[in-house]
Amino acid sequence: MTLPESLDFSHLYSNETKARKPSPLKTCIHLFQDPNIIFLGGGLPLSDYFPWDNLTAQSPLPPFQKGIGAVPSGSKEDTLNIHVKKNEKNGNDIPLARALQYGFTPGQPEMLSFLREHTQKIHDMKYADWDVIASTGNTNAWESTLRIFCNRGDVILAEEYSFSSSLAAAEAQGVITVPVPVDSFGIVPEKLEELLDSWTEGAPKPKLLYTIPTGQNPTGTSLSSERKEAIYRIAQKHNFLIVEDEPYYFLQVGDYVPDLKKREEINSAPRPTHQEFLDSLVKTFLSCDTDGRVVRLDSFSKVLAPGTRMGWITASKKLLRPYVSLHEMTIQAPAGFTQVLVSGTLNRWGQEGYLDWLIGLRHEYVAKRDHTIDSLSKYxxxxxxxxxxxxxxxxxxxxxxxxxxxxxxxxxxxxxxxxxxxxxxxxxxxxxxxxxxxxxxxxxxxxxxxxxxxxxxxxxxxxxxxxxxxxxxxxxxxxxxxxxxxxxxxxxxxxx
Amino acid sequence: MTLPESLDFSHLYSNETKARKPSPLKTCIHLFQDPNIIFLGGGLPLSDYFPWDNLTAQSPLPPFQKGIGAVPSGSKEDTLNIHVKKNEKNGNDIPLARALQYGFTPGQPEMLSFLREHTQKIHDMKYADWDVIASTGNTNAWESTLRIFCNRGDVILAEEYSFSSSLAAAEAQGVITVPVPVDSFGIVPEKLEELLDSWTEGAPKPKLLYTIPTGQNPTGTSLSSERKEAIYRIAQKHNFLIVEDEPYYFLQVGDYVPDLKKREEINSAPRPTHQEFLDSLVKTFLSCDTDGRVVRLDSFSKVLAPGTRMGWITASKKLLRPYVSLHEMTIQAPAGFTQVLVSGTLNRWGQEGYLDWLIGLRHEYVAKRDHTIDSLSKYxxxxxxxxxxxxxxxxxxxxxxxxxxxxxxxxxxxxxxxxxxxxxxxxxxxxxxxxxxxxxxxxxxxxxxxxxxxxxxxxxxxxxxxxxxxxxxxxxxxxxxxxxxxxxxxxxxxxx
Structure with a gap:
């Protein structure tokens, strides 16, 4: 299903977004790739002068039998060599010459196609015209989201306790954050509805709900699929967007089992299959979205490394447009080295290898969580x-x-x-x-x-x-x- | 000389900057490095789970005898191996484990110390309490500059013709750009002064001058040292800041010599010494700055590669503070891979090797400029x-x-x-x-x-x-x- 034209959220855009004109230079940048055109149009330096000829990194090899923290020995059995050349197109690699040049604000195609396929594995997308674009991580993506939708004096909703940097970003921009009551399982849909139904007449209504649904920061709570569906219906009723900030989504560690014997049994069971792993993941707001009113922020910070400074934004193609326009004037794109290495690693691991990594990561966090709760009971x-x-x-x-x-x-x-x-x-x-x-x-x-x-x-x-x-x-x-x-x-x- | 307390530009800050509170979490992040504290404070993933164990790149080797565009053969004579490990501190390298972790918003120390030393070589700094911080390039640094200083309706100055993305960023933010008349040598100081002296009474005065002094985009003009000094005095008189956006600073190709024989003579002369090269560079606004009213934006985009998505900002420590606060809520820092590789390359080349690179780069651009003007005369x-x-x-x-x-x-x-x-x-x-x-x-x-x-x-x-x-x-x-x-x-x- 393609989203109907009638579903349009552009009335929620900020004055800034409404005023943002595409740079006229962007209207001709595609001619850089046109073989019939000699491009004297833009200040793109020759890639001959980029000083790096090739790039090599070593990572562990799926299925990460010795655990994701095991140091690769260098041998073929456990070590993956990611070797990327400047001017050669090798498999799904992004050649360095392209990655280090201007262009590709939405992200390099090899990276995006991996992420699109990943999205289809993880989410039950309800409409066809969605897409992903690269971000420099959720901190920046959230700050940009505020710029894109909010003027000074506008109102948003957020969990009663939330990530302080996210709240501070809104405050600095003059955006008012109204707290949504939470309990031990996150936002309480009934209380959210009550809050909105009894909204002061004439007061500006919230443009969006900012939520960290999984492993919420700071409360550690996680929203169930049922609560998400209920919250989504409230968003439809009161016509606001949902921005789901999901850096911890793949750290779903399941219920704590206090009984050590039972836990032992569970831990000694064979590794889950990929399908079992996928089935175990909680339903996302993105999977509830029939209107194109959800913007999802994903990040590699907690699953690969914070210093990649890369994440991605998933939403309707329509809603992604103002992000690309803003990125053209700000970050342009995540660093080329990051895209080369992350894409080079993930495309070599493959979708299944990446699931192996995520399963391995979860395994580490289960142990950490268990050890923490055991220790707290003790001390x-x-x-x-x-x-x-x-x-x-x-x-x-x-x-x-x-x-x-x-x-x-x-x-x-x-x-x-x-x-x-x-x-x-x-x-x-x-x-x-x-x-x-x-x-x-x-x-x-x-x-x-x-x-x-x-x-x-x-x-x-x-x-x-x-x-x-x-x-x-x-x-x-x-x-x-x-x-x-x-x-x-x-x-x-x-x-x- | 340290800047006197009385010289303060905080009255020029935007409402946003004035309202921006430091994240309380930042008040305790330094404890992460404290050996006496067990840090259960922030969501920093263990570096054991970062999948990259080491990183290798090859670059040409100073003094780049075969030209900066020569492909390194892999041999010791012309090839530099940049090999950086995850957990080992090797020379001035940034260990991958640190580069890929959170923290160091102003930039990794090894990178910054190289840039500080470089700054002292290039500029004649007139005061002591300046510093550099890393940026993700001048596009983002300029957009952030607008956020830091300007409210909607505020006024800035810019060259009559200027980089369209820079102008568009101001326009989207509701900032009014007043054009400054230029001639074939850039901004005309007398006309700038006339413009300001005859400013409509009561109208908001400009907070800053945005200028691309060297190889201006789009006019290609370059401001002389004398004009810069004159413009600086006008900035003092009318109390505005100067933001010098200098991506092309090291592409100073000298006068065009139409006579081919004379040109041949010049080209066959020995390569300039480092001192001759430094002496040939035009004086910067930063070098005129006695008040701490200049913010300089430098970028690696034109001298190394645009896809590094890294540059740096030089200004008084005071003026850099709001940049760091904004970066904490937005980009956080340039990507770790970029910092590792750029710093790893530059620190191996050394300051002198980097000058060799810049001299080699200039050599290429002299040839390009000459070839262009020759051809235009012909066609x-x-x-x-x-x-x-x-x-x-x-x-x-x-x-x-x-x-x-x-x-x-x-x-x-x-x-x-x-x-x-x-x-x-x-x-x-x-x-x-x-x-x-x-x-x-x-x-x-x-x-x-x-x-x-x-x-x-x-x-x-x-x-x-x-x-x-x-x-x-x-x-x-x-x-x-x-x-x-x-x-x-x-x-x-x-x-x-």
Missing amino acids: LPQSDAFKVLPPVAGMFFTIDIDASAHPDFKTKFDSDPAKVEAAIYERVIKSGVLVVPGSWFKTVGDTVPPQPKTSDNAKKNEIFFRGTYAAVAPEKLEAGLKRLGDALKEEFGFAA | LPQSDAFKVLPPVAGMFFTIDIDASAHPDFKTKFDSDPAKVEAAIYERVIKSGVLVVPGSWFKTVGDTVPPQPKTSDNAKKNEIFFRGTYAAVAPEKLEAGLKRLGDALKEEFGFAA
């Missing part, structure tokens, strides 16, 4: 005041703390949970471990639109800290969690 | 209606045309030079060559500030086309210029 104060919900995806865990359980809550801290939070933060750093206060991620909406629903009264003394099991090796992780537990015990007056 | 219609001023820098030449010399000027074209321009453009493309109409680059200022000074009456029928000698090899270049000459002869009714 946290044994009290109802400290709660940990094992995450099913992502890099983050949270420790929910009832601040009123602090013995000095009413005295030293004037019954103010924020003061308890600050005291804990100070103490954990002194104890040699870093976790981050939840208040750093609070979505503070303006009061022009309806007042954000504040959390229920029962929760009013609840604070939380965000930790991650991503950044350190297992032994260090456990040592860190012990320090954390000890610090909390000390602060709250439990016996160590 | 253009022999008439005063067609003028070519040989450029002394950059990639571009212009052909100035008196449109009224067209036999159908008053009849078919209604005495409208724009119509002649359109007819020429159509004909040259049909003839199999692409050059770009000058009108595509016109800086169209709004009329809210004073009316832009229109060109003198004598010039009112003058149109021009921009061509480049960068993009094609010598034989093709000459063939293209012949096609161009023939097309113009045909259009203007000269015998072929």
